Amino acid sequence: MQGVLNGFTTIGVVIAVGALLAHLRIVDLGAQQVLSRIAFFVASPALMVITLSRADVHQVLSANLVASVAGITVAAGTYIVLARTLWHRSLGDTTIGALSAAYVNAGNLGIPVASYVLGNAAFVAPTLLLQLLVLQPLALGFLDADAHGRSRWWQLLTRPFRNPLTVGSLVGVVLSVTGWTLPTVAAAPLGLLGDMAVPCMLVAYGIALRLGPGLGRAGSAAELACTSTLKLFVQPVVAWFVASVLLGVEGHALLAIVVTSALPTAQNIFVHATRYHRATVLARDTILITTVGAVPVILLVAAVLG
Template identity: 25%
Template sequence: MPELALIFIDTLVPVFLIVGLGYWIGPRLQIEARSLARSAYYVFAPAFIFQILSVADLAADVVFRVVGALVLTTLLTGALAFVAGRMLGRGGEVTAALILVAVYGNVGNFGLPVVTFAFGEQALPLAGIAFLTVNAMAFLVGVTAATWHKSSPLRAFGTALRTPALLVAIPAVLVNVGDATLPLFADRAIGLLADAMIPVMLLTLGIQLAAMGRPHISFDVVLGSSFRLVLAPAITALLVFGMSLESADAGVTIVQSAMPAAVFSSIIAIEHDLVPDLVTTTVLFTTIASAVTLALLLVLL
């Protein structure tokens, strides 16, 4: 079997099957995506991050290089999206929407399972670092872009720092560095919650996509999708190879940069009335298109 087909079947099909299940059962069982999403945001994701960071064995220089590459990718991608929007004569709202979808990849409920299937569970600690970095930076840049007429970057940064998954990172690192051992009951409880994160997030993604309705593909949707699926991973690839990261670490970082637009970006757009139809359609379009772009990327890696 050709390598591309094998990668698609073994790595991406399991992910899309669970997303498809959520897409199918959501409307039929009248499951509200918001409740599942909030559970993942406040419970499952923090437990997952605590579990992997408290036992991760990652070299500090690798972590710094990965974080640096992803921070620079977010800033450069956002800046280029801003320039493109202005050059095309788009207004402030459309330009901000392009920035939002360009910088905010679905590194959680899509990226983590793809990395797991592509690189194995040993890649999860680094994927978790990428998850935290992308979410913090994308939330800061995305919310700032969405509210630049009525809020401040400082407020957006403060909101990003209060993300539950980020809050548990510090005690998790302290447990790791201090070589501490949690009580068995606590360790098992956290483990059970952490193990539930990926399937819950994938089901939630499917339910959220089902609620979006039929998309209208415009030039701006294709443009934003190109920034998210092509430009962002290309920038990350140049950065990580320039930083001499080992191939596996570089691969995890690039793949996380190549994720489709995050569903949470549509929530931000709706909350701030930021061309929600454009953002939501881009989320759906990039999720479908990523079946092809991720398969091709994994072959190249």
């Protein structure tokens, strides 16, 4: 359990640094925008190249993937139905809300949790690749379409592949599948740039927490409760049901699937929300609630299934 606590503590400390810098007026919301842009356009794509080039993409074809898809689909789908019929949200706001309800922190939190709690970082690879190669490009396509108005079908299909995060992900997958290794002259600067991604995201998030509207003050409390409940409870329960009842997964493999699904909403959803100016407060608040709430949830899952 120490690995879970260490992972959450590390994230919390870096977020607190961003909030402290804002509180001391060393930085302002302009700095938060700059950090988010650096993370979106430079650091995160570099991180994706390095991370995916080292991943085993063949692990995507597993029970882990099937259960992960089911959990994401039910959580995101439930929010989409409610957002469009009950809250009447726009396409962009609905997309960010769906990501908040279903997109897990498989990178900077999932990897250490998988390493220390599950004993193998590879357990998070299927979810990581699914999100980077399918869910994220699809969501970014919708966000781009919402930001730029109506587009022709070919523009909608090709726009995600002009997004730096998608390009970085695809390059990483090609390197993994082919076994090619980047020369040091390329790998070293990419690794250095990629190392900025998580700190930039977390510090920017801390600034927004301190200088933005208070928790729940700039949005629907019911909507926030919905995204948080879907992420913390519905998604892992659906993943458990599919893996255990339908696919017959048992033991440590089942624990890995449920723990991965119970991870909190990823910080990069806040980066996307900021970049496209859609549902920023909802993303921020959901990340905060699920990051805090995931600690007891994952500890409970580990106690029951471990």
